[in-house]
Amino acid sequence: MYRYDEFDERFVRERVAQFADQVARRLDGSLSEDEFKPLRLKNGVYLQLHAYMLRIAVPYGTLNARQLRQLALIGERYDRGYGHFTTRTNLQFNWPKLRDIPAILGLLADVEMHCIQTSGNCIRNVTADHFAGVARDEIEDPRPTAELIRQWSSGHPEFSYLPRKFKIAVTGAQEDRAVTRAHDIGLRLRRHPDTQETCYEVSVGGGLGRTPMIGKVVRDYLPKKDLLAYLEAILRVYNLEGRRDNKYKARVKILVHEIGAEEFARRVEAEFARLDGPSINADPEEVARIAAYFAPPAYETLPAVSNTLEAARAANPAFARWVEVNTTAHKVPGYTAVTISLKPAGQAPGDATSAQMRTVADLAERYSLDELRVTHAQNLVLPHVRLRDLPAIWRTLGEAGLAEANIGLVTDIISCPGLDYCALATARSIPIAQAIQQRFADAQRQREIGPLGIKISGCINACGHHHVGHIGILGLEKRGIESYQITLGGDAGENAAIGEILGPGLAAEEVPAAIERIVAVYLAERLEAESFIDAVRRLGLAPFKAAFQEVPRAAA
Amino acid sequence: MPLLDRNGAREDGWTRSEGAAVGNIPAVIVPWDSLADALAQQGDGRNIGVLIPNSLAISALAPFLPRLALVAIGFPAYSDGRGFSLARQLRRAGFAGELRASGPLIPDQFAYALACGFDTIELPQANAERQPLEQWLRARDSYSLTYQRGYGTPDRNILDRRRAARAAAAPGPR
Amino acid sequence: MAAAAKRVPLPAILLANDLLDGDVVFAAAAGPGGLAWTRDPARALVASDDAAAERLEAFAAAELRGNTVVDAYLVDIALEGGRPVPRHFRERFKTLGPSNRPDLGKQAGEGIAPAPKG
Numbered sequence: 001m002y003r004y005d006e007f008d009e010r011f012v013r014e015r016v017a018q019f020a021d022q023v024a025r026r027l028d029g030s031l032s033e034d035e036f037k038p039l040r041l042k043n044g045v046y047l048q049l050h051a052y053m054l055r056i057a058v059p060y061g062t063l064n065a066r067q068l069r070q071l072a073l074i075g076e077r078y079d080r081g082y083g084h085f086t087t088r089t090n091l092q093f094n095w096p097k098l099r100d101i102p103a104i105l106g107l108l109a110d111v112e113m114h115c116i117q118t119s120g121n122c123i124r125n126v127t128a129d130h131f132a133g134v135a136r137d138e139i140e141d142p143r144p145t146a147e148l149i150r151q152w153s154s155g156h157p158e159f160s161y162l163p164r165k166f167k168i169a170v171t172g173a174q175e176d177r178a179v180t181r182a183h184d185i186g187l188r189l190r191r192h193p194d195t196q197e198t199c200y201e202v203s204v205g206g207g208l209g210r211t212p213m214i215g216k217v218v219r220d221y222l223p224k225k226d227l228l229a230y231l232e233a234i235l236r237v238y239n240l241e242g243r244r245d246n247k248y249k250a251r252v253k254i255l256v257h258e259i260g261a262e263e264f265a266r267r268v269e270a271e272f273a274r275l276d277g278p279s280i281n282a283d284p285e286e287v288a289r290i291a292a293y294f295a296p297p298a299y300e301t302l303p304a305v306s307n308t309l310e311a312a313r314a315a316n317p318a319f320a321r322w323v324e325v326n327t328t329a330h331k332v333p334g335y336t337a338v339t340i341s342l343k344p345a346g347q348a349p350g351d352a353t354s355a356q357m358r359t360v361a362d363l364a365e366r367y368s369l370d371e372l373r374v375t376h377a378q379n380l381v382l383p384h385v386r387l388r389d390l391p392a393i394w395r396t397l398g399e400a401g402l403a404e405a406n407i408g409l410v411t412d413i414i415s416c417p418g419l420d421y422c423a424l425a426t427a428r429s430i431p432i433a434q435a436i437q438q439r440f441a442d443a444q445r446q447r448e449i450g451p452l453g454i455k456i457s458g459c460i461n462a463c464g465h466h467h468v469g470h471i472g473i474l475g476l477e478k479r480g481i482e483s484y485q486i487t488l489g490g491d492a493g494e495n496a497a498i499g500e501i502l503g504p505g506l507a508a509e510e511v512p513a514a515i516e517r518i519v520a521v522y523l524a525e526r527l528e529a530e531s532f533i534d535a536v537r538r539l540g541l542a543p544f545k546a547a548f549q550e551v552p553r554a555a556a
Numbered sequence: 557m558p559l560l561d562r563n564g565a566r567e568d569g570w571t572r573s574e575g576a577a578v579g580n581i582p583a584v585i586v587p588w589d590s591l592a593d594a595l596a597q598q599g600d601g602r603n604i605g606v607l608i609p610n611s612l613a614i615s616a617l618a619p620f621l622p623r624l625a626l627v628a629i630g631f632p633a634y635s636d637g638r639g640f641s642l643a644r645q646l647r648r649a650g651f652a653g654e655l656r657a658s659g660p661l662i663p664d665q666f667a668y669a670l671a672c673g674f675d676t677i678e679l680p681q682a683n684a685e686r687q688p689l690e691q692w693l694r695a696r697d698s699y700s701l702t703y704q705r706g707y708g709t710p711d712r713n714i715l716d717r718r719r720a721a722r723a724a725a726a727p728g729p730r
Numbered sequence: 731m732a733a734a735a736k737r738v739p740l741p742a743i744l745l746a747n748d749l750l751d752g753d754v755v756f757a758a759a760a761g762p763g764g765l766a767w768t769r770d771p772a773r774a775l776v777a778s779d780d781a782a783a784e785r786l787e788a789f790a791a792a793e794l795r796g797n798t799v800v801d802a803y804l805v806d807i808a809l810e811g812g813r814p815v816p817r818h819f820r821e822r823f824k825t826l827g828p829s830n831r832p833d834l835g836k837q838a839g840e841g842i843a844p845a846p847k848g
Contacts, residue, residue, distance in 0.1 A: 005718070007701055007714040007717060007718070008714075010700065010701060011699065011701060011702075011703070011714070014698060014699050014700065017698070018664075018695075018698040018699075021694065021695075021698075022664065025687075025691065026749075026797070027749070027750070027797060028797075029686070029797050030686055030687050030688075030691060031662070031687070032686075033794075033800055035634065035662050038635055039662075039664060047747055047752060047800060047801060048752075049754075049820075049823055049824050050752075050753075050754060050823075050824065050827055050828070050835055050836075051747075051751075051752040051753060052752035080834055094828075095752075095834075096752075097750065097751045097752060098749065098750050098751070098752060099750045099751070121635070151703045151714070151715075152703055152704060154703055155699060155702060155703065156703075156704055157640065157667065157668035157669075157671035157672050157702070157704060157707050157708075158637070158640045158641055158644060158668070158671075158672050158704075158707070159637070159640075160637065160668060161634070161635055161636065161637025161640065161665075162637060228705075236641050236644070236645075239637055239638060239640070239641045240638055240641045240642065244636060244638075274648065276706075279705060279706045280705055280706050281705075282705075282715055283715075283719060285719065285722055286715055286718060286719065289718070348830055348831075419819075419820060419823060420823065420828035420829050420830050420831070421828055425820075428829060428830075430828075430829075430830045431829060431830055434830065477820075480817075480818065480819070481819070482819065
């Protein structure tokens with residue numbers, strides 16, 4: 001993975017000093033709260049319901065053991081001994097004190113981490129496929145691109161006061177695990193059919209939130225060398241022409257929608273044509289310098305089948321089940337990628353204690369070439385595991401309460417923090433997730449249902465990606481109580497789709513029964529080996545709507 | 557209104573005109589709506605500048621640039637960053653006169669404004685009083701190096717410094 | 731946003747977040763005629779008439795100007811067993827803590843009970 005050079009190190013240290021100075025100027029009244037708020041947000045500091053919240057960047061979701069241990073330490077020393085992994089593959093602490101944040105930033109800088117641009121109206125932390133460098137369907141590792149963009153976007157003089165936040169995701173695989181089409185800019189590495197050169201397909205204007213939209217492709221094959229100049233052109237058009245009269249219409253998706261993708265592309269191309277690419281782009285040696293950090297690690301030559309693993313699977317059905325559900329094929333024979341579920345029943349989705357972080361850090365160091373990933377589904381990944389080490393890993397995870405075998409299943413719920421923490425939320429999310437997990441706790445039943453993604457947001461801002469959940473749940477307030485709107489048919493993958501609303505909102509306690517009814521329709525109607533989302537696509541909404549109407553309601 | 561350049565406080569040699577009347581004022585800034593009229597009355601040796609809204613397209617201003625000694629871009633709020641992009645486009649169009657950011661900017665934007673091509677920042681009195689000069693100068697120097705090529709001098713750019721280091725390390729022909 | 735043009739229905743309490751800590755704080759009576767911040771919602775001063783509400787608003791405005799708190803506003807409450815309880819569930823969480831973690835926040839006595847010894 002990438003390591004800072006002296007310049008990166010100095011930049012992050014100077015950011016820490018700058019933030020300390022900003023806090024000092026806020027306290028002495030030089031900066032008003034209105035002025036300070038965007039500045040603290042650009043450094044990941046929110047004011048939530050009960051306390052400040054600090055959002056730490058995990059660029060493109062990649063971590064090493066030392067970094068995760070440092071997060072564990074910060075959690076213990078300055079927070080309440082736990083952190084929350086988010087759908088942007090970041091880590092949030094829920095209880096830091098503003099006075100401690102400069103010290104926390106210093107601890108982060110010690111392990112080459114920061115909170116730069118994890119919020120605010122600027123280019124946010126860049127995300128990528130969590131199986132980057134591992135997946136068999138990958139054309140090229142997206143992380144060198146993501147790292148180049150991380151550097152280019154950090155403290156950008158021109159694009160730090162945009163109309164609204166701006167998110168970029170990169171994938172290099174066939175399957176879009178980075179949800180690129182739901183980002184302001186989505187980059188997909190692909191080969192040009194004639195030249196075989198690796199290029200970017202560039203989509204613009206995706207996004208969830210109040211007005212969910214799927215990104216439109218504005219360039220089919222952008223040569224890699226032109227990336228930064230092309231991004232500059234897109235951002236300049238957006239910075240100048242994006243709406244600033246209405247916060248809810250300020251994302252680039254609205255501009256793309258209002259003038260049309262073709263016209264937007266035309267303006268970008270016109271601006272791009274006027275740019276002097278060589279004076280903007282990173283030179284090939286710099287691109288190669290970054291890429292070298294992501295060269296494949298020193299894998300052993302192993303047989304494709306491990307007898308140790310096979311014997312353990314045969315002996316222990318629970319273990320076999322976990323291997324089946326929580327591991328992903330690796331491109332190197334004898335290796336696998338393990339997804340560690342942060343969704344054990346009864347826990348807030350994405351939460352991990354400092355002790356759990358240390359356990360995972362130890363496992364990464366010992367069994368995964370010192371590498372870890374955070375997924376947008378709020379789980380962790382050990383990306384380079386020898387098949388024969390799986391039994392030992394499973395045992396250790398089990399002792400830490402982290403061996404839940406539910407990846408991609410009905411209880412692997414994505415959830416924002418909701419009104420239990422978030423000042424923007426209109427309703428709670430975590431208790432809804434917990435109630436559904438409890439309802440579907442039976443492992444056999446989960447297996448029977450198969451892949452099914454439930455996503456919950458506690459407000460229209462959609463941090464829980466409810467629009468692209470196979471089943472989406474949106475928490476709202478109706479007449480002084482929490483009310484939950486259910487959507488169906490969303491998809492975050494390469495067939496990205498926005499879910500449709502099934503019917504009137506439900507009270508919190510009615511939600512698990514409603515999910516049960518929806519699942520029952522699927523189980524009754526599915527064809528052999530047909531997944532939930534495929535069945536929804538085939539059947540349409542009607543049978544689900546009918547079942548939804550029969551959900552028993554508490555007296556209104 | 558208080559004026560800053562990259563070295564600190566600066567006397568303002570320009571006078572603001574509410575309309576097109578430029579009279580015998582040696583250096584006058586007129587509103588965008590009055591620019592054509594003002595230029596029509598321009599006397600010998602008199603300098604004219606214009607205050608433009610940040611929503612103005614560069615193409616509208618471009619025909620006037622050769623006759624302008626100053627362009628001031630309005631910042632209605634410090635959070636409205638359009639002026640930064642407009643400044644870049646003006647410099648790319650070859651404008652070599654004074655480029656001024658006019659509005660309630662904050663010290664943390666000083667370095668960005670300079671990097672995007674501004675020469676001066678004109679602040680409302682209340683802002684300047686609340687955020688004294690030394691805060692602006694400290695904020696200006698927050699970063700010794702930055703990542704974006706083309707927004708300042710290569711010696712302060714990280715990518716250019718890396719390139720220079722590579723060139724120095726490479727075995728050259730002797 | 732302290733002195734909102736439209737005031738919440740009375741009775742009401744004033745809450746805010748401490749600027750340095752982020753903790754939720756409540757305006758409480760302190761000394762003769764004075765007000766001070768407390769972390770204990772049970773001690774919040776209840777304003778039952780316009781004069782009392784105006785006094786809380788004036789305190790909020792002064793404290794915001796003084797850079798000691800942020801996000802100060804009045805919250806309408808009901809008195810339950812003599813204790814003020816916000817009518818809206820959002821504000822109720824601010825007096826309690828996260829509902830999924832009863833071990834954390836004010837509901838666990840944080841900032842309210844005397845700190846444990848040792």
